[in-house]
Amino acid sequence: MCASENPSEDPAGERPADPDHVVVVGAGIAGLAAAHRLLEHGVRVTVVEASDRVGGKLLPGEIAGVRVDLGAESMLARRPEAVGLARAAGLADRLQPPSTATASLWTRGALRPMPKGHVMGVPGTAAALSGVLSEEGLARIERDAELPRTEVGEDVAVGEYVAARLGREVVDRLVEPLLGGVYAGDAYRISLRSAVPQLFEAARTHTSLTEAVRALQGRTATSPPSGPVFTGIEGGVGTLPLAVAESVRARGGEIVTGAPVTELRHTAGGWRVVAGDRVLHAAAVVVAVPARPAAELLRAEAPAAAAELSAVEYASMALITLAYRRSDAAALPEGSGFLVPPVDGHTIKASTFASRKWGWIADEGPDLVVLRTSVGRYGDTEILGRDDAGLVAVSRHDLREATGLAAAPVATRVTRWQDGLPQYPVGHHARVARVREHVAGLPGLAVCGAAYDGVGIPASIASAYAAVDQVRGDLRGVEELTAHPVQSLHGGAGE
Structure with missing residues (x-):
């Protein structure tokens, strides 16, 4: 069957669908992972992407002749999805752990070593945060053992619950910058159940939060993860999505860029998808785009799911990449970089010393030091209204204040991610469950991506694999993800 034709020649959409043809909408890592998995099942796949490139929030680039990431720069290795997909796409020999994982907090006027022995910033003992918190803050943690139980119900905000148990200083100085690095959000809004599911489950079975953290750490200690x-x-x-796209094409899959989907309709014979100047007829469709465009696509056929997705909020951010002469950055502190608590009043929220963190960057630019900073959080629109020069200037100011780095960079790049990170407020898990319940009423339709089960790369890929199983009639994957979201950042237990 021909997969495309002029849309005006098929107004009724009655052409029967190819039972072995699946259309994937979106060529970010979730869509590409879905296509890759579908091809393993022997079906014909067409991926349609509105933009002129694949990869979504994963974007390779360069600065001063050195290859760098202009989007996400690392992926959780203690889940199998991302590493497994990289290996399947031929990147096994290019997987590389960080050269150093020693990070700092820029707080209370100094760079301080990142505490160990915590789960997403929540300590098992007050002593774990010594040097980061004030004496009053440490004393407040000790009161946790004496407090009555704090009920979490079906969900609760991370900041609200942790502050109730351990005090606001723990949230403001450690939990907030860790969560902010993942979600660019507000810890006092972010769902404990969706963002830190292991803590949510522990909170339901323990009265003391520090006791719950110690229990999690104990389980990790008895069966420590390797690698x-x-x-x-x-x-x-x-480079991951580029390699996956190449693998998809090599297996016979088709990827069409510059083809925004303007119609998604369920017909008696399957699904009719209008993408750019093409009409595609398929037995199934996997929608792998952010929540808002997904809502637009689903509005006609799944209005209830569309309404839920329309309510998902996003945070925008910008990454500022700077290259310095190595001789000018000789006094840069050791480690992979630092996080910045918003309570300290600085503009940047983090800085990565990329040349220290990734050996291949150091090798490609031996006479350079590449750094990057990030700005922008949920609700903070003022900073992103500045031009690129303004973002570079504020990054240089904060880097100078934190590290003493005063030299001018030899090159800079600013990458803006408008609506880049979905927010997971209290009740997010219930919204995802409702979306999937509505979508499940339409055979051959599934949704996936960062808006559902976790914002990290492994979470997006796991979401894609579950969507593939769903369009093939197996709902166990989406049920498991809905019940147990993928934590997007390792919490530090046992580290």
Whole structure:
């Protein structure tokens, strides 16, 4: 069957669908992972992407002749999905753990070593946060053992619950910058159940939060995970979607860029998809785009799911990449970079010392030091209204204040991610369950991506695999993900 034709020649959409043809909408890592998995099942796949490139939020680039990531730069290695997909796409020999994982907090006027022995910033003992918190803050943690139980119900905000048990200083100085690095959000809004599911389950079975953390740490100690927590890819994580796309094409899959979907309709014979100047007829469709465009696509056929997806909020952010002469950055502190608590009043929220963190960057630019900073959080629109020069200037100011780095960079790049990170407020898990319940009423339709089960790369891939199983009639994967979201950042238990 021909997969395309002029849309005006098929107004009724009555052409029967090819039972072995699946259309994937979106060529980010979730869509590409879905296509890759579908091809393993022997079906014919067409991926349609509105933009002119594949990869979504994974974007390779360069600065001063050195390859860098202009989007996400690492992926959780203690889940199998991302590492497994990289290997399947031929990148096994390019997987590379960080050269150093020693990070700092820029707080209370100094760079301080990142505490160990915590789960997403929540300590098992007050002593774990010594040097980061004030004496009053440490004393407040000790009161946790004496407090009555704090009920979490079906969900609760991370910041609200942790502050109730351990005090606001723990949230403001450690939990907030860790969560902010993942979601660019507000810890006092972010769902404990969706963002830190292991803590949510522990909170339901323990009265003391510090006792719950120690229990989690104890389980980790008896069966310690092997290998690094995170991994990168030589040349940048942004090369992963390119390799997966190449593998998809090599297996016979078709990827069409510059083809926005303007119609998605369920017909008696399957699904009719209008993408650019093409009409595609398929037995199934996997929608792998962010929540808002997904809502637009689903509005006609699944209005209730569309209404839920329309309510998902996003945060925008920008990454500022700077290259310095190595001689000018000789006094840069050791480690992979630092996080910045918003309570300290600085503009940047983090800085990565990329040349220190990734050996391949150091090798490609031996006379350079590449750094990057990030700005922008949920609800903070003022900073992103500045031009690129303004973002570079504020990054240089904060880097100078934190590290003493005063030299001018030899090159800079600003990458803006408008609506880049979905927010997971209290009740997010219930919204995802409702979306999937509505979608499940339409045979051959599934949704996946960062808006559902976790914002990290492994979470997006797991979501894609579950969507593939769903369109093939197996709902166990989506049920498991809905019940147990994928934590997007390792919490530090046992580290």
